[in-house]
Amino acid sequence: MKTTTATLVLALGLAACGKSGEETVKNNPEATALAELPAAPVAKKVPHKMLIHGHERIDNYYWMRDDERKAPEVIAHLEAENAYTDSVMRHTKELQEILFEEMTGRLEKDKSTVPVYRNDYWYYTRYLPEKEYAIHARRKGSLEAPEEIMLDVNQLAEGSGYFSIGRLSVSPSNRLLAYPEDNMGRRVYTIRFKDLKTGELLPDKLENASPVAVWANDNQTVFYINKDRQTLLGYQVMRHKLGTPQSEDVVVYEERDKAFYTWISKSRDGELVNIHHSSTTTSGQSILSADAPLGEFFSLYPREENHEYSALKLGSDFYILTNWQAENFRLMKVAMEDASDKSKWREVIPHNKDILLEDFTLFDQHLAVIERKGGQTGLRIINLKDNKDLQVGFNDPVYRLGLSANPNLDSDSVRVSYSSLTTPNSVYEAELDTGELELLKQDKIPGGFDPEHYQSEGILITARDGVKVPVSLVYRKDKFRQDGSNPLLQYAYGSYGSTVDPWFRSSVISLLDRGFVFAIAHIRGGQKLGRAWYEDGKMFNKKNTFTDFIDVTKGLTKMKYGASSKIFASGGSAGGLLMGAVVNMSPELYRGVTAAVPFVDVVTTMLDESIPLTVNEYDEWGNPNNKDSYEYMLSYSPYDQVKAQDYPNMLVTTGLHDSQVQYFEPMKWVAKLRELKTDKNQLLFNVNMEAGHGGSSGRFRRYRETALQYAFYLDLVAPGAITSPVE
Structure with missing residues (x-):
């Protein structure tokens, strides 16, 4: 008209x-x-x-x-x-x-993310003007090093009405890339593998999967989750060895309780493969040494009805976020060998009926926590050596704050994402000893x-x-x-x-x-x-x-x-x-x-x-x-x-x-x-x-x-x- x-x-x-x-x-x-x-x-x-x-x-x-x-x-x-x-x-x-x-x-046409340093490489994504999908790239050692394009999703998506990429996972050797793709929108992925040195695709193709793969430290074994074809529920953790057909993959864990979701991760120090079990009111975690992929997973702490917990590893200890006798959660610490004995868990942050412990991450010397009080989130940093406690504040009347990518335990700062109804999405680093904030990047809003x-x-x-x-x-x-x-x-x-x-x-x-x-x-x-x-x-x-x-x-x-x-x-x-x-x-x-x-x-x-x-x-x-x-x-x-x-x-x-x-x-x-x-x-x-x-x-x-x-x-x-x- x-x-x-x-x-x-x-x-x-x-x-x-x-x-x-x-x-x-x-x-x-x-x-x-x-x-x-x-x-x-x-x-x-x-x-x-x-x-x-x-x-x-x-x-x-x-x-x-x-x-x-x-x-x-x-x-x-x-x-x-x-x-x-x-x-x-x-x-x-x-x-x-x-x-x-x-x-x-209002979208930044050549937008790129803040680079993240992991295992000797700087990783980032960037966009080309007018292109729908991201280019995933990296540079070795320095941001001035030559760019290596790992994946151009625009090329993969060509001819597809719908296309989505799950979580990218690079092998410990930095040589191989596992990437899940979905070309229908049903959230049922096919995991493919690429040799980042030659650019060639490996013949391995893992179908009917969840959108994540985890590498063992041998650079040959991959764990992934198989989905039930009717309910689409990820219920089997599979072990795959590169170069073998998917039909020979081994079920290393099967969730028989349909009330539970299953997903997998790897500890930040690269030592453990984790299986996470989660229902609405109960959760648990199983672990396996990433150096022994043929071994058996064992429960960090047995699942108990109405007990929710998640654990992060630091050295020889686990830090456990738990609702055990704590409606708004508290943070506990326990030696790895004692994790299954709840009586040996020791309190790091006690329960507070007015403060919800929402998320946390660990560094060699510090603990960073996202807390919610009176409806608003805040960043708290605790020195694990002297217990010095810092609160990091932000100025907007209302806002969203969360932990961002923090892969390195030896970092001297914690990276957070920040946004408000009037402040474009921003990435800050807070210095762990002082709480001082540095703005790394804020989305540009053209127009x-x-x-x-x-x-x-x-x-x-x-x-x-x-x-x-x-x-x-x-x-x-x-x-x-x-x-x-x-x-x-x-x-x-x-x-x-x-x-x-x-x-x-x-x-x-x-x-x-x-x-x-x-x-x-x-x-x-x-x-x-x-x-x-x-x-x-x-x-x-x-x-x-x-x-x-x-x-x-x-x-x-x-x-x-x-x-x-x-x-x-x-x-x-x-x-x-x-x-x-x-x-x-x-x-x-x-x-x-x-x-x-x-x-x-x-x-x-x-x-x-x-x-x-x-x-x-x-x-x-x-x-x-x-x-x-x-x-x-x-x-x-x-x-x-x-x-x-x-x-x-x-x-x-x-x-x-x-x-x-x-x-x-x-x-x-x-x-x-x-x-x-x-x-x-x-x-x-x-x-x-x-x-x-x-x-x-x-x-x-x-x-x-x-x-x-x-x-x-x-x-x-x-x-x-x-x-x-x-x-």
């Missing part, structure tokens, strides 16, 4: 003028024409009965499940949904292109970004049960009026104890520059306020997650951070479940909602052990084979709770090859919403037919999906308008 001067002027300053969508349509003939939309796809209904605990459910859209993803009827319906979304959003194509150009224009134009805040909003929920906010100073006129986008996740700290999203600038306020609700189910914050938002407390989000929306509106008629909500995966629950419970609060790869068919999925991730997550959601869990989960399951009522405008997205949330969950949900909803609001379903859970691969084209979402919001605020940021 061609842009007219009147249309463009209409969009400028949309937030400041506060003009309603109805007024816009009335004064804009082009927008009026948009009201005549094509008919949405209507799915057939085939009743499918499910009976458990004496309760019967009827699922009319169960037929949409096709594990092969080839059924003509299913594919045809998905393509019809895409065609419908394209038709409804066609008038925003120019807006989408503007947004896409803005967002990709005229000035952090002084933006303001971030951290506030608390009281939920219905009196609990105060943290909220992080950002807006453009000259576009914000705390008078209830600004459009507002509220985002949250709220599951698995995952904390969504406020970090820099360059794409969000496109909304801020158009007058939006962006808010992150740190609801229960995350771990923003410690372990108890997580426990209060899972299992039989799960509804707190949903009501927190709703109460934050009401609080932000009451405090006039956003206009009640221009509130938007967004979440993905388990955050998509959140969106589904919220629109069932309080649909009137939201002008528009985007739900990405949403986990919405909770009960049916959690009753089916053949679906990836089901059994692993009984301790997160509950096991519906138990009547009490079944009834509680059913009471909030978004798909089961869809009813005849008005719903907000909605955009739902998924990937056909999603391994985390199967495509048929959102597909069924959209069909049921179309059947029952009583409004005439938009309900759009966009399916990436080439991708999985994470959407499109590549650093540029993934923003096509973001542009569609933002156009969806902006078009609802000013229908039919091509919106540009106000200068």
